[in-house]
Amino acid sequence: MRKIEILTWILFLSLSSNLSALDANDKSVIRGSIVFRTYCALCHGENADGKGRLAEGKVPPPANLTKTFLNDAQKEEIIRKGGMGVNRSPFMPPWKDELSNEQIKDVISYINFISKTK
Ligand code: HEC
Secondary structure (H helix, E strand, O other): OHHHHHHHHHHHHHHHHHHHHHHHHHHHHHHHHHHHHOOOOOOOOOOOOOOOOHHHHOOOOOOOHOOOOHHHHHHHHHHHHHHHHHHOOOOOOOOOOOHHHHHHHHHHHHHHHHHOOO
16 A cells, blocks of 8 residues: 555544544433433423423422532432422422433433533
């Protein structure tokens, strides 16, 4: 091979490996965004700011998830058990029967990804 061809290959390979560099967490965030839009956005809002269509007039309002201070274990607990399960608003439903363990993990990855408090 000529030198220029070798250089072109090196460039091509380094570019294509960068493009496919989604790690496991990136993939979890992507799956989690789908879970979020399907099950959570109606209350928590498309932007997770707590301003979903079902939020109007609710006291307490659905949390602004971009500003949550809960750690992952606390997030998982309220998502699994709902507000009632952790002495908070019953308007936050329990999701343990609707979502798989992986979907719960993914939606937490998504919340952490969009969070401004991390
Ligand atoms: C029917 C409306 C509704 C839906 C749907 C809903 N939530 Fe909530 N959520 C709430 C309300 C209301 C609160 C606030 C509870 C409180 O403050 O007592 C809340 C609170 C939370 C909190 C606690 C945040 C904090 O900082 O305290 C998390 C995490 C959360 N929701 C995640 C989710 C996820 C993930 C989904 C989708 C799988 C979801 N919620 C779907 C209404 C909803």
